[in-house]
Amino acid sequence: MAEGRITKAQRFAELRDIVVNVDSEDSPLVAFIDHEVDLLSRKGDTKGTKTKNQVLNDGIKEGIVSTLVASDTPMSATDIATEGGYTVQKITALLKQLVEDSAIKRTEVKGKAYFEA
Numbered sequence: 001m002a003e004g005r006i007t008k009a010q011r012f013a014e015l016r017d018i019v020v021n022v023d024s025e026d027s028p029l030v031a032f033i034d035h036e037v038d039l040l041s042r043k044g045d046t047k048g049t050k051t052k053n054q055v056l057n058d059g060i061k062e063g064i065v066s067t068l069v070a071s072d073t074p075m076s077a078t079d080i081a082t083e084g085g086y087t088v089q090k091i092t093a094l095l096k097q098l099v100e101d102s103a104i105k106r107t108e109v110k111g112k113a114y115f116e117a
Contacts, residue, residue: 012037060086061094061103065117068104074114 016033023029050058064080075083081091095115098104107114 009037009040012040057094060084060090061098064091064094064098065103068115068117071116074107074116076112076114080115 012033016030016037019027019029019033063084067080067083068075077088077092077095080095081088084091095104095106099106099115104115104117107116
């Protein structure tokens with residue numbers, strides 16, 4: 001095996017080779033190992049799919065951006081939360097994500113953060 005970090009699937013491949021050499025391809029242990037490798041590959045297939053909350057948050061983010069586009073002045077997280085009906089904590093977390101994605105701009109005036117599209 002190559003140097004570095006060895007994955008679980010690679011470990012199962014090593015075990016499978018050992019079992020096949022000692023027993024046979026028809027061994028119940030080989031079937032078990034193949035099943036575990038299959039489960040690992042399915043687990044990897046779910047990456048990239050969004051959870052229910054992530055989908056909801058995407059909708060809220062769109063609303064935040066729309067609100068900021070409609071506003072001719074920068075808004076604070078409190079202003080956005082009040083207008084959208086969400087908690088300031090939730091809006092602040094989503095604003096941070098939007099800033100990291102470069103979807104909106106953050107400016108600070110006298111220690112208070114303001115956001116604009």
